[in-house]
Amino acid sequence: MDTRYIDADYLSHFLKTGGSLDSQFDYFEQRDSQIALLEKVTSAFNNKQVAVLEAGTGVGKSFAYLLPALAWVKKNDERVVISTGTINLQQQLFEKDIPQAQKLMGLSVKALLLKGRQNYLCKRRLHDLLQEKDLFSEEIEEIDVLVDWANETKTGDKSHIPFMLREGLWQRVQSESDACLGIKCPFYESCFVMKLRKEANESQILVVNHHLLFADIETRLNGLPFDENGVLPAYTSLIFDEAHGIEDAATSFFSSSLNRFTVLKQLSLLARSRKNAHTGLLFSLDVLSNSPEYLQECLVKMQDIKTALTHFETEALELMEKDYAFRFTAGTAFRLRSFLEAVANLHRAFHSFFTSFRALIQGIDEEDKSLPAVWEGKQIYKRLEYIAEVCESFLDWDQQEDYVFWMEKRRLSFAQNKNELFSKEDGQSYPIIHKTPLSIAKTMNTGVFSQFETVICTSATLQTSSGFSFWLQRNGGQYLSKERLICAAFPSNFNYRENAVLAIPTDMPLPDSPLFQASVEKNVLKLLQASEGRALVLFTSFESLRSTASYLRDNSHLLTYPLLVQGEADRFNLLKQFKEKKDSILLATTSFWEGVDVPGDSLSHVIIVKLPFAVPNEPVFAARSEAIEKQGRSSFAELSLPGAIIAFRQGFGRLMRRNTDRGIITVLDRRLLAKSYGRLFLTSLPETRQLFCPMEDLVFEIKSFLK
Known part of the structure; x- marks a missing residue:
């Protein structure tokens, strides 16, 4: 289909004196910088450009990009994704700005707010929790109230819960890609996340956060075509609001990390004990398997993983001594021997467990291999395999120049700030190891700028004393041609x-x-x-x-x-x-x-x-x-x-x-x-x-x- 251009003069009329925005307020003052910003955004849509636009506080940047975006999707029957750095801005856009912009223009466009899936209830995990309710006697009352809410809610969105819920309980029932059975789940048809995905397919404006956006881009960089549905349905244009935070968001998303809780969370899905009761997926698989001798072998080897994990932690804390962090460099390599031996030992423990776990699953009859329990077992296996790969990557850290290998100490308690770093003397420390990209510039170019027709990046703070060069250099703008890139600044109208x-x-x-x-x-x-x-x-x-x-x-x-x-x-x-x-x-x-x-x-x-x-x-x-x-x-x-x-x-x-x-x-x-x-x-x-x-x-x- 031929591109249908949008008209900046027509769109700017809504924001001018005498326009529909003026008619909604007793006191209205036309903002020339807002109109100039709208014109740049419109030009970027029409010419399929990357626009890096700084708009000072008070310019009204939301309307300046929403009006062109709404006009564009309406005329061209396409989809635009708006990505923000905070849930607050997501909610303001979805609940206030987008409806108001549609009202100004007299348009009706379906928009949808999508949060990370951990914000939504997983019905299967709630069902599993209810099967073990007697093991959580101190939480029974709270679980019952949660069930009542789950039976009434249309969205499953945590932010709509009308009562205080302890974080630990929500973590046991929240939706997670790690625990998702997909089409094999008995609750698939009524799943809140799947309903949202279906709704997203029918929406032309999607409001997401940077983390969710990069989750989608990662699936596409890993081979999913950009014109097919991934974490998000296919889209042609992208607006980054709060774009000053893109580098940090992308760095965080494309990093790999490992700590004891990452591992123990998966192992506890397989086997756990509470009040002398043994539960977990391994026991369900054991009932199905014709090779029950592997159950005990799996349990022993899971204990081997935990032992290796303890050794890994001891060596990591020893490396950091009184520091909060430690980086792998040529200068620190001589200190790494004992730690890397512990990592190799943990890696071997994983693979020894994998051998027994595969044997347990292979002993299940073919007609039973489509059961949800088997599917979930394979999912956990994949996640543990990924954790083992993170371990393995540390063994040849010095061969990977595009990554930073490092570790840090974190608080075990939530008493202070959950991200606060501290010294070993607390006696409450646990280590996290990280593999972090040295730069996200190439990823931004190959995954964002080269793939989408129009990309708008806006924030109140994108410039330094050298203009936009710092932001462009850090975020991949150096790969763009002069014809494709627009940079402009629009000062605040505040006095x-x-x-x-x-x-x-x-x-x-x-x-x-x-x-x-x-x-x-x-x-x-x-x-x-x-x-x-x-x-x-x-x-x-x-x-x-x-x-x-x-x-x-x-x-x-x-x-x-x-x-x-x-x-x-x-x-x-x-x-x-x-x-x-x-x-x-x-x-x-x-x-x-x-x-x-x-x-x-x-x-x-x-x-x-x-x-x-x-x-x-x-x-x-x-x-x-x-x-x-x-x-x-x-x-x-x-x-x-x-x-x-x-x-x-x-x-x-x-x-x-x-x-x-x-x-x-x-x-x-x-x-x-x-x-x-x-x-x-x-x-x-x-x-x-x-x-x-x-x-x-x-x-x-x-x-x-x-x-």
């Missing part, structure tokens, strides 16, 4: 000059000073008093955050505002409390530098403790830095500095969320003024009032401005 102040105290010690942390604690207290709470304090390390939180609590008689600390509640509840308690203070680190949307008086002061440079010895960052240095280039200029500028701009962007917002951004890191690169951070920001003076004067000015 930062009148409503925002950038404050830097000139008498702070530099961050490398031993006096810095004590000065942070003392001055954060003064700054919070000046703004009467209403503040988000952004740290770059948990250690600094915890020390500051402790200091503020020790001086609670001087600071009476509610104090919320990351790690003491989950992200959702922290943000909920922060919005509801108008004078509250939120202390947070990395994940809160972006995606926090708190308009109004609840957030009038953002305090940035240190410039968000990546930790130099973080394994993946260190490996990427070395790769740049080996080519005779500067990793500071090409990786560290631009990455910090993007993150800094994200942190700065937490303050102004609506055009009526006003407040202060205080940066306690004097490198902005003392180092030559500081001006690159400053010039990356919108034009604001600037206040560079000693702390006492700054506190006085903050009080005056906020009053």
Whole structure:
């Protein structure tokens, strides 16, 4: 079918004075930058281009890409996928922006929100749990309530559960590709995930997150044609919102990891004991098999895997000693012998088990091999085989230059933050080994830019002092021809000059000073008093955050505002409390530098403790830095500095969320003024009032401005 072009003039009319958006509001102000952005998106659809478009906060980028996307799918009977970095934005697009855009245009296009499958109930896993309900006596009441909900829900979506459910229970009933029997499942016809996939086939706009998108792209890179249905139905165009996070999302998705829980989860599906009862798939297979002697052999060899796993963990923790992480390099290779022997031992234990497990299954009559239990057994076998392959890849790590091999320690408890790293002394550590791609640029080119007709990448923070070159280099844009690529920036329409102040105290010690942390604690207290709470304090390390939180609590008689600390509640509840308690203070680190949307008086002061440079010895960052240095280039200029500028701009962007917002951004890191690169951070920001003076004067000015 010939391409039917969409008209930018026609589409922009909806967003102009006198258009249908104007008619919906008593007070409407046309946003020229929004219209210019819409025109670029329209051009990218018509010319089948890759568009990298930075749109400042307040531009209204959602409508600027939704109107062309809706017009395109309607005219050309195609499908567009919109991928975001957060569930919050997914829900806003699906529940608010897309319906409103359709109403503006007078169009009806079927749209669907798709989350990762772990957000949906698996009916078979719930059924299996009910068979063992007596083993979970302390949870019987909660299980019964969950069953009642499962019988009523139309979607199976966890976010629709109207009561608090403990995470451990949900994990036992959530849908997982690891546990899916597909067409062999007795609940296949009523499966929530399968219903969604059917609905997705009938939808022209799909709203997904980056992780789900990359799951689909992986199946296509592994051989599934791009014009066939994979994890998602086939699509021709793709919009990345929150595109500043693509590299991290792709790096995470295309990494392989292994820890004890990955292994034990699969083994527990095969055999587990609780209250002297033995259950699991092996016992079902044993009943079917004509070779029952292999059951005991499997159980013994599963124990061998667990023993090898314990040895593997001991050696991994020994390698890391007091560090939180360890990277495999030519310089550390001499220390790896004992660990690699433990990995080889674990690999052998897996393959010894596979021999017995295959024999048990081969003893099942042909007519019984189509039974769900056998199918599930084969699925578990495949997953354990993949885990064994991850083990094997570590044995020749030095032959794989495109990957970073490393390990880290994590907390065993959920008491702090589930992703918090820590030292061995806790006695609660467990290791995770990782194989991470050194770069995702080629994957983005072969899996995204070369395959889809139109790709739109947009965010409020894509540029650094060198324009878009950093983002393009990291995400595969260097492979695109000049004709195929559009890059453009559309400034925010917010009045930062009148409503925002950038404050830097000139008498702070530099961050490398031993006096810095004590000065942070003392001055954060003064700054919070000046703004009467209403503040988000952004740290770059948990250690600094915890020390500051402790200091503020020790001086609670001087600071009476509610104090919320990351790690003491989950992200959702922290943000909920922060919005509801108008004078509250939120202390947070990395994940809160972006995606926090708190308009109004609840957030009038953002305090940035240190410039968000990546930790130099973080394994993946260190490996990427070395790769740049080996080519005779500067990793500071090409990786560290631009990455910090993007993150800094994200942190700065937490303050102004609506055009009526006003407040202060205080940066306690004097490198902005003392180092030559500081001006690159400053010039990356919108034009604001600037206040560079000693702390006492700054506190006085903050009080005056906020009053």
